[in-house]
Amino acid sequence: MSSTQELIRNLGPLGPLAGTWEGDQGIDIAPTPNGPAESRFREHLVLEPFGPVNNREQAMYALRYATTAWRLGEDEAFHEEVGYWLWDALNRQVLRTFIVPRGVCVMAGGRVEPDARSFRLVAEVGSTTYGALSNPFLHKTANTDAYEVTITINDDGSFTYAEDTILNFEPLGEIFHHTDGNTLTKIS
Numbered sequence: 001m002s003s004t005q006e007l008i009r010n011l012g013p014l015g016p017l018a019g020t021w022e023g024d025q026g027i028d029i030a031p032t033p034n035g036p037a038e039s040r041f042r043e044h045l046v047l048e049p050f051g052p053v054n055n056r057e058q059a060m061y062a063l064r065y066a067t068t069a070w071r072l073g074e075d076e077a078f079h080e081e082v083g084y085w086l087w088d089a090l091n092r093q094v095l096r097t098f099i100v101p102r103g104v105c106v107m108a109g110g111r112v113e114p115d116a117r118s119f120r121l122v123a124e125v126g127s128t129t130y131g132a133l134s135n136p137f138l139h140k141t142a143n144t145d146a147y148e149v150t151i152t153i154n155d156d157g158s159f160t161y162a163e164d165t166i167l168n169f170e171p172l173g174e175i176f177h178h179t180d181g182n183t184l185t186k187i188s
Contacts, residue, residue: 007049010061012087012114013094016153017063019186021045023158026069026182028079031142031169036176039078043069043182053086060086060095089114095130096121096149103135106147118152143168145175158185 008015024042031037044067051061062084069079083098095109108123109130123130124146132144146166153159162181169176 004049007051007061010051010087010089011049011063012061012089013112013116013119014061014063014085014087016157017047017085017151017159018049019047020188021047021159021184022187023182023184024072026180028069029177029179031167031176031178040072041069041078041182042072043067043184045184047085058088058090060088062086065098094119094121103138104132104144106132106144108147108149118150120148120150123147141170142176154183158183160184 008018011018022042022044026041026043028039028041029036030039045065046067047063047065049061049063052059053062063086064084066082067080068077070077079100081098081100083096086095086097087093088095092111092113093109094112095107097105097107099105106123107130108121110119110121112119121130123132125132125144132147134143138144144165145168147163149161149163151159151161160181160183163179165178165180167176167178
């Protein structure tokens with residue numbers, strides 16, 4: 001077995017996600033001062049396996065990732081993020097950590113079975129384990145109160161994600177569900 005194949009095997013439920021992915025069926029519902037705005041988008045995602053990552057007796061296998069999204073018909077990206085997906089087999093936990101260059105940092109997680117084909121991860125502001133942080137400006141105007149993502153590995157080998165970032169959006173005077181979703185197909 002090659003080193004890459006062994007890494008993928010050790011990724012548990014994250015193994016099927018290793019690779020380079022693209023999708024052009026994305027839908028983003030984002031807040032604006034004038035109300036919700038819908039954008040259709042295409043996306044390129046790279047998930048590179050590595051590991052183990054050792055914290056004393058805790059050994060995790062991981063996917064290093066970077067994603068970029070463009071509104072359909074546009075050449076300039078409107079969203080980028082970088083981070084890690086981690087599998088803690090001993091504790092049956094999947095963790096997703098990422099940074100968005102708007103000044104938002106999230107660590108979401110949840111209990112997941114090793115052979116799961118669908119799973120949900122959550123983060124809540126104020127949590128000391130799975131939480132979210134925003135820069136001072138966003139904290140005042142559109143603070144991330146919570147984040148959740150559901151990943152589903154489809155029978156055809158593609159995968160679908162559905163994200164909900166719950167914002168305390170001051171200009172609207174309300175809580176806003178900023179949602180994103182796409183189905184991605186492996187290209188390599």
